[in-house]
Amino acid sequence: MTDLHLTSDRATATEMAAIDAAIARCGIDPVIVEEGERLIRGGIHRANERRHGLLPALHALQNSSGWISHGGVNYIAERLGGLVHEIEIDAWRSEVSLASRVLEQGFRGMQLAFGRDAVTQECYLRFFDRAAKAIGENVLETTSPQALRPEPDCLDVGEPGGSPSADGAAVETLPLATTLRRVGDGENVVFVDTRERWEYDEGHIPGAINLRLRDVDEHAAERFADADLVIAYCVKDFRGYEVAKALRGLDVPAAIMTPHGMRGWIAAGLPVAGGEHLSEADGVSAVRRLARTSGAAALAR
Amino acid sequence: MIPTALVLAVLLPTLLWLSVVGDPRLYVDPSVPSGQLAYVLSKLAGLCALGLFALQLTLMVLRGTALEPAAGRWGKPAHRRLGLSVVALIVAHVALFIAAASLRSDHLATHLLLPRFESGFYDAMVSLGVLALYVVLVLVFAGALAWRRAGRQSRPRGAHRLLALASVPLIAFHSYAIGSETSTLPVMAFYALLGAVALVGLWRTYRGARR
Numbered sequence: 001m002t003d004l005h006l007t008s009d010r011a012t013a014t015e016m017a018a019i020d021a022a023i024a025r026c027g028i029d030p031v032i033v034e035e036g037e038r039l040i041r042g043g044i045h046r047a048n049e050r051r052h053g054l055l056p057a058l059h060a061l062q063n064s065s066g067w068i069s070h071g072g073v074n075y076i077a078e079r080l081g082g083l084v085h086e087i088e089i090d091a092w093r094s095e096v097s098l099a100s101r102v103l104e105q106g107f108r109g110m111q112l113a114f115g116r117d118a119v120t121q122e123c124y125l126r127f128f129d130r131a132a133k134a135i136g137e138n139v140l141e142t143t144s145p146q147a148l149r150p151e152p153d154c155l156d157v158g159e160p161g162g163s164p165s166a167d168g169a170a171v172e173t174l175p176l177a178t179t180l181r182r183v184g185d186g187e188n189v190v191f192v193d194t195r196e197r198w199e200y201d202e203g204h205i206p207g208a209i210n211l212r213l214r215d216v217d218e219h220a221a222e223r224f225a226d227a228d229l230v231i232a233y234c235v236k237d238f239r240g241y242e243v244a245k246a247l248r249g250l251d252v253p254a255a256i257m258t259p260h261g262m263r264g265w266i267a268a269g270l271p272v273a274g275g276e277h278l279s280e281a282d283g284v285s286a287v288r289r290l291a292r293t294s295g296a297a298a299l300a301r
Numbered sequence: 302m303i304p305t306a307l308v309l310a311v312l313l314p315t316l317l318w319l320s321v322v323g324d325p326r327l328y329v330d331p332s333v334p335s336g337q338l339a340y341v342l343s344k345l346a347g348l349c350a351l352g353l354f355a356l357q358l359t360l361m362v363l364r365g366t367a368l369e370p371a372a373g374r375w376g377k378p379a380h381r382r383l384g385l386s387v388v389a390l391i392v393a394h395v396a397l398f399i400a401a402a403s404l405r406s407d408h409l410a411t412h413l414l415l416p417r418f419e420s421g422f423y424d425a426m427v428s429l430g431v432l433a434l435y436v437v438l439v440l441v442f443a444g445a446l447a448w449r450r451a452g453r454q455s456r457p458r459g460a461h462r463l464l465a466l467a468s469v470p471l472i473a474f475h476s477y478a479i480g481s482e483t484s485t486l487p488v489m490a491f492y493a494l495l496g497a498v499a500l501v502g503l504w505r506t507y508r509g510a511r512r
Contacts, residue, residue, distance in 0.1 A: 108407075112407075116335075116407075170327075170330060170332045170333070171332070171333075173332075173334060195423065196422075196478065196479060198422045198478070199421070199422050199423050199479075202421055202422055212481065213321065213481040213482075214481060214482065214485055235423050236402060236405050236406065237334065237405070238336070238337065238340040238401065238405070239481055241333075241334060241337055242321070242322075242341075242481065245323075249323075256334070260334070260405060
């Protein structure tokens with residue numbers, strides 16, 4: 001990391017003064033507005049104003065203390081009412097600045113590539129490091145959103161956003177690239193297709209076994225006794241999640257993947273077996289070959 | 302008997318849902334993928350709609366038969382209230398599923414409202430459900446027209462009945478084909494019963510039309 005320093009959660013007085021001044025110059029109401037009030041009172045216009053205050057505020061923070069501090073970002077987020085919320089609520093407005101679009105597209109692109117629930121704090125920190133550097137050099141508007149995306153090795157540092165909670169029964173969400181890497185490392189990764197037989201026969205992840213939610217029991221769980229990882233999936237992982245949850249209740253190391261389900265697998269250009277697709281053997285070979293080569297890393301990029 | 306049947310028509314699907322979902326509070330945990338809560342609530346709405354729809358159909362088929370006194374009188378206001386409850390649950394089922402798919406995919410999944418039969422089994426079975434939704438909405442419209450012509454045999458009433466019967470195979474096959482809970486043996490027996498009721502209803506409608 002170059003510019004982003006994890007120090008205190010609170011901004012210093014100097015940082016707060018610089019941010020306040022920058023926001024005031026944008027003509028934004030300095031009152032901190034609660035999320036609920038902002039939404040209920042139709043605060044879209046105000047939200048839009050505040051989003052345009054983000055970049056000046058980040059500039060001011062960078063200039064005041066030499067880096068984008070954690071506390072400073074917290075303070076900006078508080079003052080501006082939450083950047084991410086604003087972008088999500090207000091993204092269709094025509095007057096969105098180019099810099100905001102680059103930042104948003106870079107952010108969304110990273111979440112899509114790595115899997116939204118799998119992006120680690122390290123990835124976010126690296127992303128904002130790059131964004132802050134581009135802001136500091138005044139080149140964010142001309143930066144490609146992809147250029148803001150960190151290298152995939154950030155996924156291996158820290159816990160992902162969708163990591164299991166302490167009760168142990170929660171279902172982990174792994175990035176597709178991580179799953180393939182584990183296949184490539186020789187781990188026994190078992191794919192479980194949780195859809196109906198008809199759907200499975202149309203096409204499935206090579207080597208996947210068909211197990212529906214109503215068929216999950218202790219006897220079915222015994223099939224995974226040697227598995228290092230069981231990936232349950234369906235079309236968009238609604239059923240996949242339910243099966244993974246049921247399997248975890250039976251002490252099977254089950255998880256789901258992002259991008260989600262068969263749609264995510266196909267969108268990533270990965271091989272499919274069954275129906276009019278590859279034979280099971282050819283499909284399994286293709287997946288293993290891809291996992292052993294640089295395919296997983298390429299996928300994450 | 303009808304109040305008991307009403308309670309059972311909601312209670313049994315809810316128990317079935319709980320047996321699969323477990324503790325619903327777990328779904329508000331931040332670690333749960335986006336849309337999963339809406340998805341499981343959509344399933345609950347769908348299952349309850351199925352239970353109440355079957356009851357409504359059965360009560361209508363029993364109407365005017367020797368079995369009606371044993372079942373209890375089911376007047377038009379009650380028929381309308383139950384029918385609107387079924388429609389509300391069906392709409393909730395669809396809306397929650399679209400919300401779930403939208404949250405999961407990060408874009409508004411309104412395309413699900415357009416039937417698609419050429420893009421695989423799953424989409425085709427979802428489309429059957431969408432067709433059922435449209436049939437149900439039209440039958441509500443026909444029912445409303447029939448309501449205004451109370452006391453007379455009318456085309457809207459006939460259309461209302463026929464559409465109700467036509468929606469049975471669409472709803473049943475949609476839920477059987479892609480419903481996780483609805484392909485179990487007890488639910489299959491329920492479908493068989495529902496099919497038999499629909500056939501009797503069809504026969505009675507046909508006989509009524511010939512008179």
